[in-house]
Amino acid sequence: MNNEKYPQRIDYGVILSVMLLAIISILSLYSTTVLIQDGSIGMTVRQIAWYGIGTIAVLVIMQFDSEQLWKMTTYLYIAGLIILLLTLVFYDREIAAKTGGNRWVTLGPIGTVQPSEFVKIPYILMLAKTITKHNSVYRVREYQTDFLLIGKLAVIGLVPVVIVFMQRDLGTALVYLAMLIGVVLLSGIKWQILLPVFLLVSTVGITLILLVVYNREFLLNTGLFRPYQFARIDTWLNPHQGASDTSYQIVQTFKAIGSGGVFGKGFGVSEVYVPVRESDMIFATIGENFGFAGGALLIFIYFILVYHMIRVVYDTKNEFYAYIATGVIMMIVFHVLENIGMNIGLLPMTGIPLPFVSQGGSSLLGNMMGIGLIMSMRFHHKSYFFSGEGEEFHPGS
Template sequence: MAQTRTRKKEDRIDYGIILSVMLLALFGMAAIYMAVSSDASARPMRAMIMQALWYVIGGAGIFFVMQFDAEQLWRVAPLLYGLGILLLIAVLFLYDPDVARNTGAHSWFKFGPVTFQPSEVMKPAYILMLARVVTNHNVAMKHSWANDWRLIGEMLLWTLPVLVLMILQKDFGTSLVFAAIFAGVVLVSGITWRIILPIGLGAAAIGTGTILLVIEDWGRKILLHVGFKNYQFKRIDSWLDPAGATSGSSYQLWQSMKAIGSGEMFGRGFNNLKVSVPVRESDMAFSAIGEAFGFIGCAALILLYFLLIYQMIRVTFDTQNEFYAYIATGVIMMILFHVFENIGMNIGLLPLTGIPLPFVSQGGSFLLANMLSVGMVLSMRFHHQSYMFSREEESFK
């Protein structure tokens, strides 16, 4: 019996998830080193050290978050959400002007040499808050047509302030991430498909209609009146016709596609990049992996993401806790959307949106948000096994 109890204690940490993150980190460090090395004016070792430092901070964050059980996460959810909202408001007035000039987004703080994006902190906080709202509603009410619409209204009540602040920051890409988290939680919340299906079809129709309007000159005039910007039109143009302006708006996408294609099956080899791709260490990190390691390397990276998501889903089924299930869904949707959008835009299947690749792209606040989110999933296994162990101990008394 003692051996069984010892084994239970060891199983409290999900080493499969940790191993997947570590392997993704190796891909990331390799991609950043190669991307920065290809820039003669950059310092690859400094970039590596900074990213490694953020991994250390993120690892400490994982260990810290793992100590919180479901009850503690439930209690801190509103506090973290409120803190996230305050930071999103503050950055509208205290944003870094240099980053805003280069990216057009008012979404970064700057502290000396370090920049920080508060919307990344908001992601895990938003996931926790949404999980709390849905769990609280489902415990208090049975599912019905009226109650399901009420649940959607409650979720929107906590989502709209975030989206409005993202719009004010001119950060459309991050807005899509929050929308993806919202959609994922809605799908598993128990809301009837008689509501979800029409909403999904309506969203698809709006997206399709927007693309059709962009194609026509008169359509663009309509979109300009509702808030679209010229740079957004250029991104869609480069997506629909990447070869149309390879020296202008399509340059980044065209170069990324050339780099990935030149890697062929096995790649050119580590640190042997020949194609110049802008922002390669961040948004276009996948192109570095494609050129250096070819189709085999890209497939291995995608497989690692698949394994990470699979293990998160497995933890959800093992713990069988509704609040945990919604947290895991939010984390999975966040990572899945980032992977899908980033790889899609690198190979020309989706428009460029400035969405980085989880655990691979350079970026401290982005990496920290991903690590904290993984920590929330790891806490599910950690405290579930602790609970099972305590029950087992009681049975021996």
């Protein structure tokens, strides 16, 4: 049998990478909550439970081939929008009062969940379906058709971004934008169109930066921004000069990571207190316990994971899958870059967790669902193409 024509249905590189990240997550949480903070093992046990639930999600999702995913996508996307809108109404008031964000919902014995983490999956599917269907209808690329595609993606892609932003969750909104940008760049839209769009977005971004520096009152009066967001920028630019809790947290994170040296102080050893170390600042535990070597190993594992996800796309040769994988890859890569970047001071704090490692069931389950989509691509490795007529779906040779 030709192994190139019939690739393995299970990608063990993806599985091994996620397993290693799971081990790092469990050990880091145990080190943080039990050995360093002298707390209970409950958080570690819950993380293991969420990994169990996530594994079940992977096994279920990978059973769906691209034809089945294609047919479900629109319904899942609409359901996702409804869930995001309902979150604006039924968010947990107590958590919102503490954090300033209304993105959490309490579901009885399950506890608090963040719906926007789960909705990333139907969001990715809908972007992929929109581009694939458009390209199958307009096989000859023209400026008019490319502008039409941009319009479709703007409507489908920006509506969830706006809703998530209304939940006062800038970090997750940026993740959605990163996924949108990733699939747009891969969609085949002419660079003559993308370049002006990029310049327009850059101009808006530079204008916002100038307003943050010179006229914050204007931005506050729009009602779209909150003082704590500006405080995070100030902390990022001058972490040692601030007196806020955010400044203290980031300075302590710097100290913890820096004190780890090359090989760290050892498992469970900490001499620096870092607030909320178990979630967004879990990299501080890794850096302090295992040093530069431990942090580098973690980044290498992420690299291997992304590499294998890209390999899956090349092996399946399926356009719909390619856009799905791009969205999943952008989701994970943006999380990694932003989280580690804010831990070492390269980027401002946004409250984005470290994928597969930080404490938190919503984020972990959302990432595992993304892995399920990747595993589905390998498990159903046939190549498909679309007729462009309605929802009809044709298997290729």
